[in-house]
Structure formats: C-alpha cells, structure tokens
Amino acid sequence: MRLPVVLTLLATLCAAGSALAADTVKAPSAAQTAQRQKMTDCNSQATTQSLKGEDRKKFMSNCLKAESNATEKLSPQQEKMKTCNADAAKKELKGDARKTFMSTCLKKAS
Template sequence: MKIAMAVLLLASTAAGYAGAAEKTEQQQKMTVCNQHAGEKGLKGDERKTFMSNCLKKDAKAEGLTPQQMKMKTCNADASQKELKGDARKTFMSSCLKKS
C-alpha cells in the first residue's frame, strides 16, 4: 500500500513539474522583458514603464518569437563586449540558458 502511494505521489509530482516547465508565449515574453530590464539596471517607475511597453509589443508583428528575441539580445550583448571564438560561444550559451 505504501509503495503504491509513493508511486502515485511521484507520478503526480513529475506531471506537475512537466507542466511547470512549459511556459506560455506570454510567460516567455515576460521572462525576456524582465531579463532586458535587469540588464539595463532599470528600477521603480522606469522599470514599470519599460515592462509595460515591452509586454505590449506583439512579438509576432516583429516576426520574432520570444526565443528569437532572446537570441537577438544575447547576440547584441556579445557584440557589444566584442567577444570572439570560444569566449563568444560560452557567453551565448549561458545567456540563452538564463530565464
């Protein structure tokens, strides 16, 4: 009986984590906008305004998915830092993994 309950608990926990890992498009957009605001060091009203404008933008209208927007930002940051070769690859990898 205890084993059956443990299996059910594990199965329901795993299912919950699987659902939590999948973000909606709006959640992805929120993550990207939040990352941009953090990179810019925005605080208070300035951050609120930036987040509002960022979230209002329709990513589809720009032709970019949230992941593509993130790639564009990371690429621009790497270029600004003048990274090349392995240093650029490492930076891009860690930048794209940030949520």
C-alpha cells in the first residue's frame, strides 16, 4: 500500500522539478542567435555544394571566419580599449600599474 503512494509522490516531485527547471532557462543572447544563424547559413551552403569530410570542415571554418569578420564592427570605445590594451602590453604593465594606465588611457579618449 505504501509503494503506490511513494511512487505517486516521487512522480509529482519530478514533475515539479522539471517545471521549475524549465522556468530558469535563459533565452539566447543576440550573439548566440547570430552565431546560430551563421552556422545554419554556412551549413546550408556546404550542403548545397555537396561537401563532405575535410573539404566540409575547411569550408565551414572559412565561412564562419569570413562572416564573423564582415559583421563584426568595433565601436569607438572598443577601438580605444583595443589601442590602450595594446599599449599596456607593449609596456609590459601588470596588476595595479596596468589598471592605472588603462584608466588614464581610456579617460583621455573622452
């Protein structure tokens, strides 16, 4: 008599846990959505060309790299961050000295 009650209770808890887990799933970010679209597009092109094996791998790699470079534009802030980061690397700055340099460098752009 206890076994059916225990099994029912266990099934109820599992269902409740699944419902809670489903609520916590995040929607994909814009970057993830864009990457998925790139993968879909490149995969479609590779299929259209009937590529297989190594040829397909090479095509997919080149396709994904080419598309990401074409759509990836840096904002002025990102450009400045890149420049300041490169300057800090040239000066071999570490720790607090790097933080101070980066802060000063980025403020100069504003």
